[in-house]
Amino acid sequence: SDTQKVIAIDGPSASGKGTVAARVAAALGFDYLDSGALYRLTALYAQKQHVEWTDAAGVAALAENLPVRFDGGAVLLDGEDVSADIRSEAIGMGASAVAQLPEVRAALLQRQRDFLTDKGLVADGRDIGSVIFPQAQLKIFLTASARVRAERRAKQIGLPCEGVAFDRILADIEARDEADRRRAVAPLQQLPDAELLDTTDLGIEETVKKVLDWYHKV
Numbered sequence: 540s541d542t543q544k545v546i547a548i549d550g551p552s553a554s555g556k557g558t559v560a561a562r563v564a565a566a567l568g569f570d571y572l573d574s575g576a577l578y579r580l581t582a583l584y585a586q587k588q589h590v591e592w593t594d595a596a597g598v599a600a601l602a603e604n605l606p607v608r609f610d611g612g613a614v615l616l617d618g619e620d621v622s623a624d625i626r627s628e629a630i631g632m633g634a635s636a637v638a639q640l641p642e643v644r645a646a647l648l649q650r651q652r653d654f655l656t657d658k659g660l661v662a663d664g665r666d667i668g669s670v671i672f673p674q675a676q677l678k679i680f681l682t683a684s685a686r687v688r689a690e691r692r693a694k695q696i697g698l699p700c701e702g703v704a705f706d707r708i709l710a711d712i713e714a715r716d717e718a719d720r721r722r723a724v725a726p727l728q729q730l731p732d733a734e735l736l737d738t739t740d741l742g743i744e745e746t747v748k749k750v751l752d753w754y755h756k757v
């Protein structure tokens with residue numbers, strides 16, 4: 540068939556993609572793919588192997604053979620639990636850097652498609668609806684204002700929503716979004732066939748419900 544049991548959720552940093560995608564997947568009995576984790580793992584692995592994030596051939600070779608295992612909620616790299624390490628904003632920046640390299644994106648393409656089985660899949664990232672699963676049954680562009688997204692990130696790591704540290708989080712988020720939007724290969728974009736879901740004033744439950752409502756209509 541030319542459509543697949545796939546829900547693609549793309550959008551900027553801290554818009555709630557992971558949280559919403561995991562809940563939608565659980566509600567439907569689908570698998571969940573956090574594609575950003577693969578870019579984060581690639582950046583961390585390169586750092587550990589002393590390969591520069593700008594070394595396209597070197598990083599792509601690592602991405603091709605990522606020794607990663609998803610074990611329940613934990614992410615293991617070379618047997619080491621790196622679940623917390625990959626969530627730092629420094630590794631987020633590294634992920635955004637290696638994600639600009641076409642060689643790296645190509646190396647991670649099939650690995651992402653392999654997550655789809657007869658069960659169905661909810662996948663989140665930047666290019667799920669455009670490149671990885673262009674035949675997805677439902678595409679969502681999940682967003683929120685930069686300030687609200689920075690507040691969510693701050694709360695997540697236990698920081699106040701004002702002050703120098705907060706300003707830094709906001710600036711980092713805006714810089715990474717800008718890089719993801721402007722890059723030549725697989726940029727972050729709102730596709731014409733994607734539903735726009737702005738969660739600036741929307742809670743997690745309402746957002747999940749909205750996605751499920753759309754899915755049940757298609």
Ligand code: CDP
Nearest residue numbers: 552553554555556557558691695741742743
């Ligand atoms: O995956 P992504 O970076 O897009 O975002 P996330 O990690 O799922 O969400 C970032 C934080 O925002 C989490 O702590 C969520 O619980 C929170 N969130 C929220 O408060 N309200 C929403 N509507 C969506 C997410």
Ligand code: CDP
Nearest residue numbers: 552553574575576578634635638664665666
């Ligand atoms: O959690 P957050 O939304 O901040 O980031 P993420 O989804 O874990 O992605 C980290 C970085 O990986 C992004 O800033 C993108 O540069 C890159 N990425 C990508 O290029 N394509 C994807 N499908 C997923 C992530």
